[in-house]
Amino acid sequence: MTPGYDQLVRALKSLPGLGFRSAERIALHLLVEKKEKLGQMVEHLQSAGSSIGPCKSCGNLSEGDECTICLDTDREAETVCVVERVPDLFAIERSSAYCGLYHVLQGKLSPLRGIGPDQLNFSTLKEKVVNGQTNELILALGNDLESEATCNYIQDEIVGNYQVKVSRIGFGLPSGGGVTFADEMTLKNALESRRSMDSN
Numbered sequence: 001m002t003p004g005y006d007q008l009v010r011a012l013k014s015l016p017g018l019g020f021r022s023a024e025r026i027a028l029h030l031l032v033e034k035k036e037k038l039g040q041m042v043e044h045l046q047s048a049g050s051s052i053g054p055c056k057s058c059g060n061l062s063e064g065d066e067c068t069i070c071l072d073t074d075r076e077a078e079t080v081c082v083v084e085r086v087p088d089l090f091a092i093e094r095s096s097a098y099c100g101l102y103h104v105l106q107g108k109l110s111p112l113r114g115i116g117p118d119q120l121n122f123s124t125l126k127e128k129v130v131n132g133q134t135n136e137l138i139l140a141l142g143n144d145l146e147s148e149a150t151c152n153y154i155q156d157e158i159v160g161n162y163q164v165k166v167s168r169i170g171f172g173l174p175s176g177g178g179v180t181f182a183d184e185m186t187l188k189n190a191l192e193s194r195r196s197m198d199s200n
């Protein structure tokens with residue numbers, strides 16, 4: 001094959017969820033079958049890359065300082081659902097079972113992978129707790145050990161003695177898949193049956 005083609009297939013293959021065959025199919029689709037789509041695709045990628053960044057308040061994708069969810073005055077601003085990543089937020093939005101705000105951690109604590117509190121989006125979460133704008137945190141993390149450790153960190157270090165209700169979903173979610181791959185009904189049930197983490 002030509003170096004340009006090989007390079008394109010390698011670039012596509014480096015994307016999540018794409019193996020060699022899918023990468024090759026997409027490359028041929030854009031170069032041969034639907035070449036007219038290529039320019040449009042490049043344009044969309046460039047425009048999304050330059051206009052979309054993290055929301056300063058919650059970490060969701062945003063085209064301005066704050067995302068459309070944070071700016072939506074119809075949502076319950078005192079309730080914050082904490083998720084690991086943006087696709088988890090999208091999954092919960094699709095379930096239509098939640099109408100508060102979100103906070104995206106951009107990962108979870110993992111000593112083995114060298115991810116400590118400084119690598120995660122904890123500072124703005126702490127601000128929300130400290131300045132009293134939040135009275136409930138719903139922790140929508142997975143049910144693995146790293147998520148467990150992250151939940152405990154939030155309860156102990158972020159909430160501490162502040163008067164904020166902390167509850168956790170994650171029960172009934174598919175193990176390993178977490179929030180992103182749970183179907184809408186499962187998420188709805190998980191949100192409704194969330195359990196308080198407050199120590200008794």
Ligand SMILES: [Zn+2]
Nearest residue numbers: 055058067070
């Ligand atoms: Zn936001």
